[in-house]
Amino acid sequence: MEGFVDFTNRSQGRDQLFRATQYTCMLLSYLIENKADKKKLVMKLKQLESSMSSGRKMFRLGNMVHALVAARRTAELPEVVPRLCLTGSHLSRALYFVCDAVLWLRSVGLQPHIDRPKWHGWATKCYYCSLLMNLARDWYEISWRLEQAALEEKTKEKFFSQKHGEELNGVRSDGLRSLLRQLFQILKRNPPLLLDLMKNLCDLPGPLDTLGIYKTSPGVIGFCGLLSSLVGILTLASPHLKLKQ
Amino acid sequence: MEAWVRFSAQSQARERLLRCSLSSPGPAGSRRERGSWRAAQYACALAGAALSRAGNGSGGSSGTLSRLQHLEAHLSLGRKLLRLGGSAEALGGAQRSLHLPDPVLRFCLTLSHLNRALFLACDNVLWAGKTGILPGLAMDKWSQRSFRYYLFALVVNLSRDAYEIRVLLERAEAARKRGKSPENRPQVQADGRIQRLRLHLQAQLQLLLQVLRDNPPLLLDLLRNACDLVIPLEKLGLCRSSPGIVGFCGLTSSVLSILTILHPWLKLKP
Numbered sequence: 001m002e003g004f005v006d007f008t009n010r011s012q013g014r015d016q017l018f019r020a021t022q023y024t025c026m027l028l029s030y031l032i033e034n035k036a037d038k039k040k041l042v043m044k045l046k047q048l049e050s051s052m053s054s055g056r057k058m059f060r061l062g063n064m065v066h067a068l069v070a071a072r073r074t075a076e077l078p079e080v081v082p083r084l085c086l087t088g089s090h091l092s093r094a095l096y097f098v099c100d101a102v103l104w105l106r107s108v109g110l111q112p113h114i115d116r117p118k119w120h121g122w123a124t125k126c127y128y129c130s131l132l133m134n135l136a137r138d139w140y141e142i143s144w145r146l147e148q149a150a151l152e153e154k155t156k157e158k159f160f161s162q163k164h165g166e167e168l169n170g171v172r173s174d175g176l177r178s179l180l181r182q183l184f185q186i187l188k189r190n191p192p193l194l195l196d197l198m199k200n201l202c203d204l205p206g207p208l209d210t211l212g213i214y215k216t217s218p219g220v221i222g223f224c225g226l227l228s229s230l231v232g233i234l235t236l237a238s239p240h241l242k243l244k245q
Numbered sequence: 246m247e248a249w250v251r252f253s254a255q256s257q258a259r260e261r262l263l264r265c266s267l268s269s270p271g272p273a274g275s276r277r278e279r280g281s282w283r284a285a286q287y288a289c290a291l292a293g294a295a296l297s298r299a300g301n302g303s304g305g306s307s308g309t310l311s312r313l314q315h316l317e318a319h320l321s322l323g324r325k326l327l328r329l330g331g332s333a334e335a336l337g338g339a340q341r342s343l344h345l346p347d348p349v350l351r352f353c354l355t356l357s358h359l360n361r362a363l364f365l366a367c368d369n370v371l372w373a374g375k376t377g378i379l380p381g382l383a384m385d386k387w388s389q390r391s392f393r394y395y396l397f398a399l400v401v402n403l404s405r406d407a408y409e410i411r412v413l414l415e416r417a418e419a420a421r422k423r424g425k426s427p428e429n430r431p432q433v434q435a436d437g438r439i440q441r442l443r444l445h446l447q448a449q450l451q452l453l454l455q456v457l458r459d460n461p462p463l464l465l466d467l468l469r470n471a472c473d474l475v476i477p478l479e480k481l482g483l484c485r486s487s488p489g490i491v492g493f494c495g496l497t498s499s500v501l502s503i504l505t506i507l508h509p510w511l512k513l514k515p
Contacts, residue, residue, distance in 0.1 A: 011275050014327075047377040055326035058319070059278070109315040 013236050015059060018052045020229035025049035027222030057104045060097060067094035074245055085137035086245055092130035099123035121211075128207040131200055138197045141243075145186045146179070192243040195231050202228035277506045282324050284499035289317040291492030298489065325372035328365055335362035345515060353405035354515065360398035367391035389481065396477040399470055406467045409513075413456045413463070414449075421452070462513040465501050472498035 029045040032038045071090035077083040099122045106114040187194040202224040208214040209221055235242040293313040300310070339358035345351040367390050374382035457464045472494040478484035479491050505511045 011278060014275070018326075044378050044380075051322070051326065051376040054319075055323050058282075058323040059327070062278070108319045109312050 010236065011059065013233070015056060016229050016232040016236060018056050020226055020233065022049050022052040022056070023222045023225030023229060025052070025222075026218055027226060030217065030219035030222055054104075054107060057100055057107070061101055061104065064094050064097040064101070067091070067097060070245075077245075081140045082137055082245075085133045085140065089130040089133035089137070092126045092133065096123050096126035096130065099126060124207045124210045128211060131203055131207065134196070134200045138193065138200060141190075141193055142183065142186060142197075145190070146182055149182045149186060192235075192241050195235060195241055196243040199228045199231045199235075202231070277503060279324070279327055280499055280503040280506060282320060282327065284496055284503060286317055286320040286324065287492050287495030287499055289313050289320065289492075290488060291496055293317065294487060294489035294492050322372070322375055325368055325375070328368055329372065330369075331365040332362045332369070335359070335365055342515065349408050350405065350515065353401050353408070357398050357401040357405070360394050360401065364391050364394035364398060367394060392477040392480045396474075396481065399474050399477065402466075402470045403474070406463065406470060409463055410453070410456065410467075413460065414452060417452050417456055462505075462511050465505060465511055466513040469498045469501045472501070 025045040025048050029042045029049070033042055067090050071087050071094065074083060074086035074090060077086065099119050102111075102114060102119050103116065103123065105111045106116055106119070187197070205214075205216050205221050205224045209216050293310055296310050296313065300307070335358050339355050339362065342351060342354035342358060345354065367387055370379070370382065371384065371387050371391060373379045374384050374387065457467070475484070475486060475494040476491055479486050
């Protein structure tokens with residue numbers, strides 16, 4: 001119970017729990033929507049989902065400051081690509097939180113004449129932009145590790161060919177399979193990188209669907225959202241699994 | 246602009262900004278967040294009461310009034326959402342307070358935590374009713390129940406404060422008697438009985454003020470509980486007051502609790 005209290009006391013932990021609940025409701029209501037006798041349950045699930053969503057919007061009001069502070073911190077990173085990607089991602093997230101705050105003002109009734117679809121579109125675009133930059137950073141991390149692994153294999157091959165003369169005959173599996181094998185090994189050896197990649201990929205279907213780039217069903221969005229929330233909960237519960245920035 | 250840049254460039258200022266931001270990580274940040282939302286809710290209630298008194302129902306301010314009321318309802322529901330699962334925290338607190346050495350403190354704090362756990366459980370049920378998850382819920386009954394538990398918790402907290410004050414008063418009285426010279430005593434006996442009683446009460450009041458002044462955590466806790474007491478008394482109909490007073494007392498107690506979070510030495514231990 002102590003662990004649960006500690007976890008939920010952290011506002012990020014609580015937010016991830018609410019997010020997981022929101023996407024579970026989305027997924028469940030999609031799955032049982034078409035059953036005739038479950039209409040009441042579907043309505044309750046939808047109401048729970050919307051209350052979680054509006055509650056989370058309220059709690060996100062302070063996160064803009066955090067995103068700006070994080071952007072400032074990542075602007076001092078030594079390597080160029082992570083510096084650009086992460087700073088850009090944090091700045092986009094800050095803009096997303098600004099749009100989110102404006103939408104909250106509208107939903108609460110303080111500014112009823114705000115154009116909801118326009119601001120919702122802007123918020124989704126900013127979020128999508130930050131996801132793409134996170135994925136670019138993930139790809140950078142994977143690519144330099146791939147290069148390193150390829151270099152290691154080359155030196156190993158040279159060493160073996162020197163030792164055993166021409167025995168090796170250059171037996172190599174075809175390029176794609178070895179690339180996939182190396183990729184799998186890199187991800188297996190780096191759980192933080194794997195989890196971050198998974199989280200970013202799972203977060204993609206939502207904005208892709210909202211922006212109309214790639215339409216999917218609410219079931220897919222709910223399932224992917226739930227998965228990404230679970231990864232978020234995991235990285236919060238075990239901080240060593242979080243990808244270092 | 247330059248002054249702002251200079252201010253934000255200093256690392257101390259940045260830390261303060263982080264500390265004041267609504268949702269910084271850690272349990273203190275979460276408590277601060279809850280305190281900020283509570284302060285916002287009661288500020289809305291106070292503003293709404295002030296507007297309705299000033300406008301006296303005139304049409305011009307009714308738009309703003311309804312917006313404030315709508316915002317207050319939103320904040321209240323959002324705070325209920327924040328409190329989901331809070332019973333676990335209160336039960337943990339009750340478990341911890343069972344190990345206190347002082348028997349009176351042990352009794353008071355454990356009872357207070359248990360009442361708070363029950364209040365939070367009723368509050369969670371109310372949230373489920375308001376969001377439509379339990380549509381057939383008797384909202385009034387559960388609301389009354391939750392305020393009753395809240396009132397019990399506050400009464401127990403106030404009795405704990407009274408016990409602490411009594412202990413400190415006895416200590417201060419003993420210290421004063423030790424330091425007092427014997428020549429002063431015959432002067433008091435010369436006056437009449439009522440005069441003596443008046444002087445005695447005056448001395449006690451002075452001692453009380455001195456004790457409270459020397460113990461800011463106790464003073465803040467006492468003020469906070471006293472301000473909080475107005476809310477359930479009004480909601481249960483035990484004490485007639487206006488929404489303005491409820492808003493003012495709620496805002497004051499929220500500000501005091503934010504103060505104790507920003508300066509942890511101001512929190513009454515245990």
